[in-house]
Amino acid sequence: MSGIVLHQYAESPFSEKVRSLLGYKGVSYQAxxxxxIMPRPDTIPLTGGYRKTPVMQIGADVYCDTAIICRVIDDIYPDHTIYPEEHLAMINTVAHWTDTFLFKVCVSIAFQPRAAATNPLFQDENAMSAFMADRAEFSKGSSELGMSFETAEPHFIAHLNQLDQQLSAGGPFxxxxxxxxxxxxxxHNVWFIYSREVLRDYFEPFEHLVAWYEKxxxxxxxxxxxxxxxxALAQASAAEPEEIVDAAFLGDFQAGQSVSVMPIDYGFQPVNGELLAAGMDEIAVARNDDQVGRIVVHFPRTGFQVVA
Ligand SMILES: N[C@@H](CCC(=O)N[C@@H](CS)C(=O)NCC(=O)O)C(=O)O
Structure with a gap:
């Protein structure tokens, strides 16, 4: 057993991204x-406020955002790395675009009226209102998840077409x-749409993309x-966070400072704590939680803001 605990839910595309990587690496883990929707009384004591899904826990260390989660998994299981050094800057850039812009497009495709009619979540009126109210609160202050269906659809189809063309010329990945x-x-973006049967017809013209998806x-x-x-909370209480060695600080930040960390796109729920690192790759803060004791929360550098 790896010590990894993934806090996730079945329908979450970003959780599927991590589950798939754990599959590729052949990892045994807990979930x-x-x-x-909120409340999540067994997750928030670990993150201190961050509420996007998924979150990865290893003892009393908690990793927020799949950009850092995937990198940590790859560091622990370095065979067949998914971060080839010769393409590092470009693959991280493309992954970021895919997890932000393409995801925003896919949210609009997934929740279009034709799909909503068969979405199990929307069959029960109370569940639907609770979901809508929760996501309105989640994305308060941000316009990053809002794109009209009319704008999203051509972007979606054009990207599927490019992926298919590329895969027909090269590949297999x-x-x-x-x-x-x-x-x-x-x-995970393709899965989000493909797994809704009513939307599967988008993929009919793209056989190379479907073959890649099946792999x-x-x-x-x-x-x-x-x-x-x-x-999971008991595991955090029983553990001590790993010590951070050679912590780096960009800008004016210093070790021990009180800071607030949150995403720059949406999900503006801050995590307050003592700064342990704010270098090129990672931001880490320590917090003392009444329920689980000392926790170190880790974020990727890209996509997060630190405020003193
Ligand atoms: N940049 C984040 C995005 C995560 C994200 O947007 N997750 C969605 C679910 S797939 C979410 O948090 N939705 C609201 C929620 O689950 O509370 C990451 O890579 O982890």
Missing amino acids: VEIPM LFGDKPCIVDFSTY MVAFGHGSVEMISGGD
Whole structure:
């Protein structure tokens, strides 16, 4: 067992990105099925406020955002790295575009009226209103998830077409013989739409893309043991965070400063704590939680803001 606990829910595309990577790497891990909407009393004590899904826990270290989650998994399981050094800057750039712009397009495609009619979530009026109210609160202050369907659809189809053309000319993966982070970022967006049967016709013209998608699906999800949120909190209480060695600080930040960290796009729920690192790749803050004690929360550098 790896010590990894993934806090996720079945329908979450970003959770699927991580489950698929854990499958590719053949990892045994534990997972908690968290509620699709707030409150999440077994996750927030770990993050201190951050509420996007998924979150990865290893003892008393908590990783927010799949950009850092995937990198940490790749560091622990470096065989067949998904971050080939010779393309590092470009693949991280493309993965970021895919996880932000393309995801915004896909949210609009997934929730279009034709799909809403068969979405199990929207069959129950109370569940639907609770979901809408939750997501309105989640994205308060941000316009980053709002794109009209009319704007999104041509962007979506044009990107599927480009992916298909590229895969027909090269491949079998997006940057060559082996999957890299761009494959996993693209995969979860495709999965988000393809897994809604009513929307599958978008993929009919794109046989090379579908063949690639089937290869990604075949990685599976690794070997997972489901545990309760309470068990995950108990693991955090019983553990001490790993010491951070050679912490780096960009700009005017210093170790020990009180800071507030949050995403720059949406999900503006800040995490307050003592700054441990704010270097090229990672921001880390320590917090003391009444329930679980000392926790170190880690964020990727790109996509997050730190305020003193
Ligand atoms: N940049 C984030 C995006 C995560 C994200 O937007 N996740 C969606 C679910 S797939 C979310 O948090 N939705 C609201 C929620 O689950 O509370 C990442 O890579 O982890």
